[in-house]
Amino acid sequence: MKVELLHLTRVFQRGFKAVDDLSFSFTSGEVVGFVGPNGAGKTTTMRMLATLDVPDSGDILIDGKSILDDPSLAHRAVGFMPDDLPNRSDTTVDEYLDFFGRAYGLRGKELADAINGVEDFTGLVSFRDKTLRELSKGMKQRVSLARALVHDPQVIVMDEPANGLDPRARIELRELVRALAEQGKAILISSHILSELEEMCTTSVIIERGRRLSTDFKDETAWIRLKFNSEGGEAILAKLLEMPSVKEAELSGAGFRVRIDAGDDAAESLAKELFAKGLVPIHFTSEAGRLEDVFMHVTKGALA
Secondary structure (H helix, E strand, C coil): EEEEEEEEEECCHCEEEEEEEEEEECCCCCCEEEECCCCCCHHHHHHHHHCCCCCCCCEEECCCCCEEEEEHHHHHEEECCCCCCCCCCCHHHHHHHHHHHHCCCCCHHHHHHHHHHHHHHHHHHCCCCCCCHHHHHHHHHHHHHHHCCCCCCCCEEEEEECCCCHHHHHHHHHHHHHHHHHHHEEEEEEEHHHHHHHCCEEEEEEEEEEEECCCCCCCCCEEEEEEECCCCCCHHHHHHHHCCCCCCCEEECCEEEEEEECHHHHHHHHHHHHCCCCCCEEEEEEEEEHHHHHHHCCCCCCCC
């Protein structure tokens, strides 16, 4: 299934363009990270894809057919996971999913099977009789995802699904997204946690002021991850910063990151300098195209 967003524009009060001539596409099996500063237009774009808002111009196609001409196409094909779950304190997980299943036209055994299936997939079986008020943030996010999946859509739109989750819940969410991609779902997912997106996305779209930014810039440097079987992080860092080939260096977890010129010759020079300083790395790998670095390079942090 192919989703195409074509020259979307959405204008709000006083002429503010939340989305400005935005175009991109994604297909089945892809996980696209949707990235931008606060107020960049991500949520507005996702709401238009879910038919919760309507563009002032442009179109959205699913397999070549316009969802503006036929919104029911999106209702069948798209599952939308909003950034927050409504707090219906007197509603159980089962009741909540039953409501949305019926809204999608499911009835009888088909409805029961759909609810059981998404509760099993999202790990909600033991929580089905709990009210939404009783759930943790991580469990509420699972319910929100189950709601998006209950009608078995081929396109999943997820708005800040990792927001407020603890580290374990983020890892579990990442595994669920990967499983959905392996099922052939086309996934668009926004997040401010760029390291999380990089772990699960096949590509990314960066926007600012409602417009897509080009990431086709030439970076003449590369980042190398290093780890040593020795103590003294600050002392090692000082030695790294003294090396002619090293442009930047920083502590990173249990190791270090250093920035050098791109290419094999620069990596070889770094290796020679390490050994000359008596530093023998037990881990020496390059980092390719870190999303955080690309984001900081192409955005200015502007809202309007």
